[in-house]
Amino acid sequence: MSVIKAQNLTLVYGKGTSFQKTALSNVNFEIEQGEFVGLIGHTGSGKSTLVQLLNGLLKPTEGTVYLNGKNIWEEPKKIREVRFKAGMVFQYPEYQLFEETVYKDIAYGPKNMGLSEDETDKRVRSAAEFVGLKRELLYKSPFDLSGGEKRRAAIAGVIAMDPDVLILDEPTAGLDPLGRDVLLSQIQNYHKTRKNTIIFVSHSMEDIARISDRILVMNHGEKLLFDTTQNVFAKAEELEKVGLRIPQITKIMRMLKKRGINVNTNILTIEQAFNEIINYLGT
Amino acid sequence: MKNFIEVRNVFFKYGESEESSEEKYVLDGINLNIHKGEFVAAVGHNGSGKSTLAKHFNSIYLPTTGDVYVDGINTKDDERLFDIRKKVGLVLQNPDNQIVAGIVEDDVAFGCENLGIAPREIRERVYNALEAVGMYEYRKHSPEKLSGGQKQRVAIAGIIAMEPECIVLDEPTAMLDPQGRQEVISTVMKLNRELGITVILITHYMEEAVLADRVVMLNSGKIILEGTPKEVFSQVELLKKHRLDVPQATELIYQLRGCGYDLPPTVLNEEECVDALMQILKK
Amino acid sequence: MVRDVTLGQFMPGHSLIHKLDARSKILLLIAYIVFIFLSENYFSLALITVASLAVILLTKINFKFYLKSLKVILFVIVFTGILNIFYGSGTVLYEWGFITITEGGINNAIFVIIRIAVLVMISSVLTFTTSPSDLTDAIEKLLKPLSVFHIKVHEIAMMMTIALRFIPVFLEETDKIMNAQKARGADFESGNVFQRIKALIPVLIPLFVSSFRCANDLATAMECRCYNGGNNRTRMKVMKFSLADLFGLMFSLLVFAGVILLNLYLPAVVR
Numbered sequence: 087m088s089v090i091k092a093q094n095l096t097l098v099y100g101k102g103t104s105f106q107k108t109a110l111s112n113v114n115f116e117i118e119q120g121e122f123v124g125l126i127g128h129t130g131s132g133k134s135t136l137v138q139l140l141n142g143l144l145k146p147t148e149g150t151v152y153l154n155g156k157n158i159w160e161e162p163k164k165i166r167e168v169r170f171k172a173g174m175v176f177q178y179p180e181y182q183l184f185e186e187t188v189y190k191d192i193a194y195g196p197k198n199m200g201l202s203e204d205e206t207d208k209r210v211r212s213a214a215e216f217v218g219l220k221r222e223l224l225y226k227s228p229f230d231l232s233g234g235e236k237r238r239a240a241i242a243g244v245i246a247m248d249p250d251v252l253i254l255d256e257p258t259a260g261l262d263p264l265g266r267d268v269l270l271s272q273i274q275n276y277h278k279t280r281k282n283t284i285i286f287v288s289h290s291m292e293d294i295a296r297i298s299d300r301i302l303v304m305n306h307g308e309k310l311l312f313d314t315t316q317n318v319f320a321k322a323e324e325l326e327k328v329g330l331r332i333p334q335i336t337k338i339m340r341m342l343k344k345r346g347i348n349v350n351t352n353i354l355t356i357e358q359a360f361n362e363i364i365n366y367l368g369t
Numbered sequence: 370m371k372n373f374i375e376v377r378n379v380f381f382k383y384g385e386s387e388e389s390s391e392e393k394y395v396l397d398g399i400n401l402n403i404h405k406g407e408f409v410a411a412v413g414h415n416g417s418g419k420s421t422l423a424k425h426f427n428s429i430y431l432p433t434t435g436d437v438y439v440d441g442i443n444t445k446d447d448e449r450l451f452d453i454r455k456k457v458g459l460v461l462q463n464p465d466n467q468i469v470a471g472i473v474e475d476d477v478a479f480g481c482e483n484l485g486i487a488p489r490e491i492r493e494r495v496y497n498a499l500e501a502v503g504m505y506e507y508r509k510h511s512p513e514k515l516s517g518g519q520k521q522r523v524a525i526a527g528i529i530a531m532e533p534e535c536i537v538l539d540e541p542t543a544m545l546d547p548q549g550r551q552e553v554i555s556t557v558m559k560l561n562r563e564l565g566i567t568v569i570l571i572t573h574y575m576e577e578a579v580l581a582d583r584v585v586m587l588n589s590g591k592i593i594l595e596g597t598p599k600e601v602f603s604q605v606e607l608l609k610k611h612r613l614d615v616p617q618a619t620e621l622i623y624q625l626r627g628c629g630y631d632l633p634p635t636v637l638n639e640e641e642c643v644d645a646l647m648q649i650l651k652k
Numbered sequence: 653m654v655r656d657v658t659l660g661q662f663m664p665g666h667s668l669i670h671k672l673d674a675r676s677k678i679l680l681l682i683a684y685i686v687f688i689f690l691s692e693n694y695f696s697l698a699l700i701t702v703a704s705l706a707v708i709l710l711t712k713i714n715f716k717f718y719l720k721s722l723k724v725i726l727f728v729i730v731f732t733g734i735l736n737i738f739y740g741s742g743t744v745l746y747e748w749g750f751i752t753i754t755e756g757g758i759n760n761a762i763f764v765i766i767r768i769a770v771l772v773m774i775s776s777v778l779t780f781t782t783s784p785s786d787l788t789d790a791i792e793k794l795l796k797p798l799s800v801f802h803i804k805v806h807e808i809a810m811m812m813t814i815a816l817r818f819i820p821v822f823l824e825e826t827d828k829i830m831n832a833q834k835a836r837g838a839d840f841e842s843g844n845v846f847q848r849i850k851a852l853i854p855v856l857i858p859l860f861v862s863s864f865r866c867a868n869d870l871a872t873a874m875e876c877r878c879y880n881g882g883n884n885r886t887r888m889k890v891m892k893f894s895l896a897d898l899f900g901l902m903f904s905l906l907v908f909a910g911v912i913l914l915n916l917y918l919p920a921v922v923r
């Protein structure tokens with residue numbers, strides 16, 4: 087059974103008024119338990135709307151979201167539980183920090199879930215560990231942390247809810263390369279350890295190529311592609327048409343092929359490209 | 370060539386009180402000359418001091434010790450504060466927070482109005498500035514309806530209208546999507562190439578830095594590397610040590626060179642990379 | 653979504669009223685309000701009402717928008733109208749227990765309803781046809797004489813400009829933070845008043861933090877653009893009285909003269 091299933095998802099803002107705007111139309115897909123899904127699309131393609139529908143922050147005008155096989159809006163009063171199960175990290179999540187200490191801030195979600203002190207404490211500590219926040223930082227004010235630490239503290243606040251599905255909306259935006267690399271590997275590590283499902287929204291094709299199993303491509307509120315990372319990036323022309331790129335390294339291999347060098351173009355990382363070229367030279 | 374900006378042995382730390390005396394210097398002995406008409410990119414990870422340096426070029430910050438000269442004027446010279454700010458404009462990171470007025474053209478006019486320029490001339494300058502950044506048709510719009518890249522271009526127009534000789538951009542693309550980044554960078558390039566405006570671009574995107582005439586790399590408040598993009602990006606080892614991004618094309622060639630292949634020391638983009646690879650693959 | 657709320661009700665257009673200088677519109681509006689209250693009989697009230705409706709027609713803005721602005725205070729109008737029925741003198745028309753309705757009471761009710769309605773609609777003319785930035789500029793110009801009393805007129809106008817600019821920014825920010833906290837299980841919709849206020853803390857604190865950050869950035873941006881208060885400042889948009897303003901003034905003076913004459917030569921209603 088798929089962990090998330092979207093069926094005919096449609097969202098229309100201001101229906102029936104002169105401001106009517108279709109943000110999402112008839113989107114269908116299924117995500118399997120344990121998958122790492124990259125979500126791409128240019129600004130305004132419906133990515134943000136889609137992820138907010140998946141955890142019940144928005145209600146679809148038509149269609150259904152199934153989480154673990156259950157319609158999330160079946161009991162509207164229990165929508166909060168859906169949000170705990172499908173944890174959402176927004177863009178620039180550090181702007182949501184508010185507590186006196188980092189510890190309390192991370193504990194906000196677990197407390198809202200009604201967990202016991204002990205369980206909350208366990209969750210806070212393990213979440214902080216996943217994002218690499220040192221223990222002494224837990225008792226500092228979140229406003230005294232550095233930019234990168236704030237970001238990680240905010241992400242820990244969602245991880246602490248131990249969601250089955252973790253949705254990250256451009257978690258690396260605005261970070262420097264160091265902060266970005268550290269955060270990406272922490273997310274990968276978390277995914278490996280917890281074996282849960284991750285939906286990762288990003289504008290960086292290089293990052294998406296590095297970590298996703300499958301990629302969902304959105305365009306003008308519709309699903310354009312949903313396929314394995316290799317298959318998606320094999321469709322360079324299609325992606326370019328909707329204002330997206332392929333990773334530079336993939337592009338280089340494709341350009342080589344065009345110039346008559348018979349290399350494999352299903353290349354997503356520098357390492358793969360390096361091996362492919364060494365192989366080619368060897369034969 | 371004439372030095373337009375001279376940074377002489379600048380040390381800077383926040384606050385001048387006794388208690389902060391042991392705090393470390395954010396800028397730790399910076400010497401830098403910038404020529405008229407040059408396009409300089411300053412790179413370095415967060416906390417390297419690059420943004421602090423940017424704010425020294427137009428007297429927002431003053432050096433704790435050392436001096437900064439703009440066109441021969443010391444930035445500490447109170448009397449000539451407005452002369453300095455007229456010559457050197459600063460664009461900040463957050464596109465929302467630097468637009469003052471509720472209509473695009475009113476905002477662009479703001480700086481000129483402060484300078485006491487005649488209304489007729491202000492209008493002319495505002496229209497020219499909006500043309501230069503490609504936002505003329507949006508002159509009557511309200512800023513909140515614009516995209517991030519458009520807002521940032523309006524902010525640039527607001528500086529350009531003051532007819533500065535130099536424009537400093539402090540991570541102007543950090544909060545933008547790829548399309549917005551592209552818009553801003555091509556605007557900046559145009560200002561430099563066509564209007565001869567000196568540009569100092571603070572960024573952590575290496576694909577932006579490679580477009581500059583000169584790249585300055587900062588770490589812990591010190592300049593650790595300086596040169597043309599080719600020179601700087603040939604130091605892949607050093608860049609990686611300081612956890613800065615290296616374009617995938619550059620890195621691939623670097624790795625292959627490490628295995629003894631005869632390749633040029635630096636390539637900066639995919640075309641150069643493919644050309645170089647063809648040399649060894651064709652054989 | 654909060655960000656869909658349109659602030660200010662400015663509706664761009666090219667009507668004669670749109671072309672009037674914002675200063676004229678503010679001053680004339682004040683004069684109209686005074687004369688609405690000065691009209692003492694049905695004839696003068698009718699004159700000012702008809703004149704106001706003429707102005708409304710001249711704006712070329714759909715009349716339903718004016719009705720909408722009336723709807724907002726419909727309750728106030730009806731309530732004060734009904735209340736006024738019971739006050740007044742003159743012939744008693746109806747008596748039941750302690751309730752007496754007099755001729756004056758009826759007059760009072762009709763007067764109050766028409767006055768408030770006309771007042772609201774004529775005020776809407778100003779907000780519908782003048783952009784917020786023109787309005788603040790006009791207020792700055794009109795209040796200029798007050799700077800003699802060391803009132804910082806320019807600063808007040810600047811604050812109004814910035815406030816108008818940043819209200820939508822903060823509404824959007826509020827929206828984002830609320831969503832982020834909802835994703836962590838915040839519940840803004842249930843519980844008693846105290847619980848609800850408490851639930852807002854996780855929204856208010858980040859909002860404060862971000863407004864300080866924003867103010868800081870804005871101050872730097874303004875410094876970079878040589879902002880130095882109102883001294884030696886010029887404006888790109890120069891306010892100029894035009895023929896339209898003269899026409900507006902003549903028209904209004906005729907109306908006001910008419911109101912005075914009708915008041916003088918016809919009897920005031922029984923109140």
